[in-house]
Amino acid sequence: MLVNHKYHLTYCTNVHPGEDWKETFDNLAAYVPKIKGQVASEVPFGIGLRLSNLASLELGLEGELTKFKEWLQKNNLYVFTMNGFPYGNFHRERVKDLVHQPDWTTDDRVIYTIRLFKQLAYLLPDAMSGSISTSPITYRHWHKNNKEDLLQVFTKSALNYAKVVVALAKIEQKTGKHLHLNIEPEPDGLLENSDEVIQFFKNYLVPLGAKVVSNALRIPVSQAEKLVYRHINVCYDVCHFSLAYEAPKESFTKFRDAGIAVGKIQISAALKIIFDEVDADKTWETLALFNEATYLHQVTEKVGEKVITYADLPDILDRSKQFKEIRAHFHVPIFLERFGTLLSTQDQILAVLDYLKDHEVTDHLEVETYTWDVLPNELKTNLSDSIVRELLWMKEKLVQINE
8 A cells, every 4th residue: 555655555465374376375365455345444464475486477378467466456455575585385394594595696586586577567556566585595504614715605695686677667668667686685695784785785786697697698797787776776665674783774774875776665573572671581581482493583782883693593592692682583473562571673664754754765664573473372363463553553653754
């Protein structure tokens, strides 16, 4: 839905299970029109679409894409953004670090992403840009900081991102639609924070990628560099950047100064614990309730100017170390500031909105809370009602920034 005549606000449908296209569509049909009726009954409602590789392949068969577009139009819906990070199944089985497979060193990731963009270009309304968020190259622990290995990974991924730039430039020439791929930094991704993203652009993506684009499109390197910046942006996931202990103003300013666009903001919140403000024993007991086997829940702490990352929540639950403050990757409901003795990083969402009052960043806003099924029982509620509550909370906050 368009809020303030400026922001496309939606939620990411990765919250709904859907490995194949039938299950994906069945869940869209069951949930989205009902949710739209409660948050945007009189206006078009945008979808943040998540397609697995299998669902995307099946959507391209036997006129399914045309039928889907007709269903969207019939229900006053549109697709303006996609989540292209998880390639395979995202529910009901162990995901953990496998969410990065295949990574950006592989042809499979390139083929999947370009296919998604072709589908997005077909579904996207005219006079609207389209975005897809994606993995920050690979999972850091698969490479252990071996310099030669990392050089190959950075180089190969830059060349593969450039192949997407070529495809998107051709799509724009043909359709007039501006599409952009948004790299999403996260803890233990090879790109975790703004500085690492900027260095990747500077040292690999722009110099290596521009040559690929220049050769493929037969244009000057200077023009190719502009296309790299035009079609490769950043997905600012609020939860992830709060885990990096980066204030939104700091991150947005760094990206702006580096000439890197933020093409999409994912509205999400992490868990936060400040130990000198709570009963420690009770807090550890509550935190242990969030330990589950599906997703990675990295934990971070800041010591001086350094952010230390623990690979998963079980790594700290033995209480072998004392902490002043920690943050945990859990994508908790954005409308809650506190979970018993635990806090959320909702304050970072509010800081993003405060920045948007006076700065144009992006018009793509996507609420991404996907952990409803694995939350502790006392936090589980009806899924539709929970999504509606998040969107209405966010809509109210967006309206307030214009007052």
